[in-house]
Amino acid sequence: MTAARITPAEKAALREPWEDIARQRQAVELGMWAFLASELLFFSGLFAGYTIYRSIYPQAFWEAGAETSLWFGGANTAILLISSAVVALVPRAARWPGLGRFARAMLWIGALLGVAFLVLKGFEYREDFHEHLWPGPDFKLHAEGAELFFSFYWCLTAIHAVHLVVGICLLARLAVAGARDPGWFTETPAVQATALYWGLVDIIWTVVFVIIYLPGRGG
Amino acid sequence: MSDAVLDDTSLPHDVSTFDKGYLGDGHTLRSWLLTTDHKRIAILYALTLTIFFFIGGVAIALVRIELVTPAQDFVTADEYNRLFTLHGIIMVWFFLVPSIPATFGNFLLPLMIGARDLAFPRLNLFSWYLTVIGGAFTVYVLLAGGVDTGWTFYTPYSSIYSNSHVIAAAIAVFVAGFGTIATGINFIVTTHTMRAPGLTWFRLPLFVWAMYTVSVVIILATPVLAMALTLMMAERFFGVPIFNPQGGGDPILFQHLFWFYSHPAVYIMILPAMGVVSEVIPCFARRRLFGYDFMVYALVAISVVGFFVWGHHMFVSGESPYANLVFSFLSFVVAVPSAIKVFNWTATLYRGQITYEAPMLYAFGFVGLFTMGGLTGLFLASIPIDVQATDTYFVIAHFHYVMVGGTVSAFFAALHFWWSKITGRMYPETWARFAAVLMYFGFNFTFFPQFIMGWAGMPRRYGSYPPEFQIYHVLSSAGAVVLAAAYLMPLGYLTWSLRWGRRAGDNPWGATGLEWQTSSPPPTHNFDKLPTVERAPYDYHPEGYVETGEAARTIEASQKGGEQE
């Protein structure tokens, strides 16, 4: 509570109406976790729908799951796990001015891994289109319920991808702003908030991977 | 920052800023549209919501004109469907849900906890813009020809069969929903991190508790609606079958997701109203709120158990009968904390020094109408009664008693109670009392007949109907005229008071909340000296009641420490 001794770096990171960077950081973190809880509930609708239809059409979901590309899914999961480990280093390092460059490098690596994920995803989507896995008149599978599986496949992965794009933008923005003002970078709560958001994107994918790519393997 | 040049208040010779508080802090449009001051954002919200309230009101006025005669003769069936849909969408998402939190919550939450602003002022402004963008989509829908799904967007009608602007309407709701989520997060963080020294959780005014609990409900419920609407839009736009039985989907799933939000949404509307009434009644009864702790627990209980009951909207939907039993039971359980709140408000009057200014009249109206609304909720929670009553005017009457009789009454109570704090002026008391009583009678006149015709079988969303129901529709439409007058009156006299109203002191009601300790209207930074809190809330004491001239009454000296517990 010694508001008198505010360093220039803290001053750069402070926002109205805060007078104390530590409390501001607490507030941002709490707000971010509340937002993440909200995001989880956002996805819960999809998960609930998936679970219900899978319980109604177990066989069709099993067959349809086998049509997804485990190679793409597995590689993307690995990429995202690595990226979340990389991004997790950022708040641990960013606090120290001497590690600022390292932290920003980690941000860029995280963002690049995110882009790699999207690129793979793009190839996967192209393949899916070629194989007529888009629900509609010339859909590949015939089992009742298989179309539902792929409805959820597209919705889950697309909505996740939107979140990922937002995450990549946040990482890049933080890296750019951090390079411009290294002092601000050591103090700003945005570092923690961005890392938390990236963590959530990974958590969601972990579940998506299990329910979309793993069913129907090995006969 | 950069608009300081345009900002005339920065000129030292401008004396008017001294007593205009935050209102004097800039007069340009820009100083309003880019403000991060929670009080100004509250005003922005108030103006926006007022506009939407009247658009929604016009829609239902046309509906009520149509319903005067049994035949479909004033508007076509399609127009009728679009009108009631518009009324529902606007009133729910662009008035009731944001009403009290976004205006009074925004304005008062920081003041009540002794903070300078909300935790994230820019996010707060952003949430207003989201509401406006959502509103713009709604206006687009209105101009483009409307949407005819009903506010519930039930599939597969909305996702496949409707020929109206469903996607734009769903986007409107989606965007506005994220506006309320942003507000909710802001309130939660503010309440957790910005309370004045000494202001422990159990010293918070109930209005703050209400804002806090409602925010939790908002952030956990709204995203599910967002996803339900997203999936509905995906089905409509891309043709992926999700709720469509032809692709194996189940249309009931949409209803589950929709009501997972929309039943808690009822509590999003009513919890803030409860908060308002819990402020008003102790003040005008000069009495500590009876059972403060229980009132807090009741709020928390309602906000949690409120999530367990959505299935009672679906008793006839084809839901499993066993699920019906579960949801019916839980719906009875959730009524208990609401009942406790009603009893506590009543008991607060005991041994009070009651006066009847307009806010108190509205609060009394609230208690009466909310009790009616709540009790008819029990009818709808019991399965055999609900089977007859659901999708009829009985339900319409029930939720209007809760949302209009409850929330809107409380909104007007709040408007009159804090008007002096917001504007620095008093409203004309006689007019306000008259409007309050008129609103109460107009309301009952409009909605009570709907219970009777609903039980008799009159279905909702009918533009034409069998003639035996006409008498009730005529009564209802006549009552709506009275009600409309009662809503228009405050618009007139409150606007009048902005210029000619008596100047209010800082604390005209002699109320105890922190918001009354700063000037009226408050300065931009809220408090010249941030307050500390040493007492429990509602430290009114009827014995020490003294009247001191202009600022109607104060309670000063008596507060020497009448702690009871």
Next chain:
Amino acid sequence: MSAAGRRRHDDMPTVREIVRRPAWVLLVLLVALGLNIGAAFLPIAPFLKTAFHLIVAAGTVALIAFIFMEMEKKGPTIRLFAAAGFIWIAILFLLIFSDYGIRR
């Protein structure tokens, strides 16, 4: 471990110190991913496979939340909000299956 209050330069950890723990966790997560993919091909009953997948996924989620997102160091309020997300999903599932679970 956690750097509370003002930080002095001599407290600064080396990159190695910072990386060590997340790297170990990452290794565990990648192994878990491999196990999960491998298990998908085992010739056992589908529901057993699914249960295994979900348990591994839950572990992964927990590790990400507790280590990567530093939940281990957070106070009760933040844990409560994080838990609320999961509890409310549980509510949704539980009550929605009170319908679907016994409909047919």
Next chain:
Amino acid sequence: MRHFIFFPPEASVYARHVDWILFGLLGVSAAIIGLVVALLLVFGIRYRRGSRAPRGPLPAWVSRDVEIGWTVATLFTFVFIFWYATASFLTTIGAAPNALEIHVVGKQWMWKIEHSNGVREINELHVPIGIPVKLVMISQDVIHSFFLPALRIKQDVLPGRYTSESFTADKTGTYNLFCAEYCGTDHARMGGSIVIMKKADYQKWLDAQPGAENLAGQGRQLFVRLGCAGCHFEKGHRRAPDLAGLYGSYVELADGRTVRADDSYLRDSILQPKRDIVAGYAPIMPSFEGTVSEDQIFELVAFIKSYSGDAETTQ
């Protein structure tokens, strides 16, 4: 019709029963609201500003005990109402075994009704008194809701799935029939009436209808026309399961599950034959989705229900 209605007519025992629950609830509500209003008035007047009524703090225990008292009392009352209301609901689950089955197809914006003897009507439902009636309902497009206020019953009619409602009318007359779930432009016109008749009048009415074969007979013709008989009636080496006595029995499926052959199962098997494949048979049956309408499915199901295998095979 009448020009004023205060309380809906009661045309069944169940309706009167529901009304008793309503009166019970009205009584409890009146008591509660009376209490609240009385307290508001009494306190409001007695403790108005400046009145001579004694004031002063309450002893601490009052608050807690009163609070716990009315919490428990409210909870008890509400749970009691739940039990009282639910008990009667439970008795309505499951229709009488020998109910008169009538088929209802909802579509934008009319009700099509098929009696089991083949008589069809639109927006009108004729039923006799004293006989349990079971409506088996399905929608051809969006969700509708079959609402009979005089019988206090309402049930949503869904696309893709059968729902049902049962009643035993005991008062003759013509009463309202509404669609209660919003279904688009002419939702308000999607209604008509239920005519409850004495048994003799009902029989007279039935006889007066244009002669048609009964539903099962119509179903049989359709069965043959669609080519179902080719596999299902084949003697000797069968490519398709035998349908004789199928209805109501338990069927073992290829994936090890066992299902009961009810209306929904038969409907699903016609439209989505690959979903529940009977053990021992190849999944060769084509889907009839889009080929047969909902009313034709009712006919087919009626035929399968009635078929006991004694009839001649193909024609």
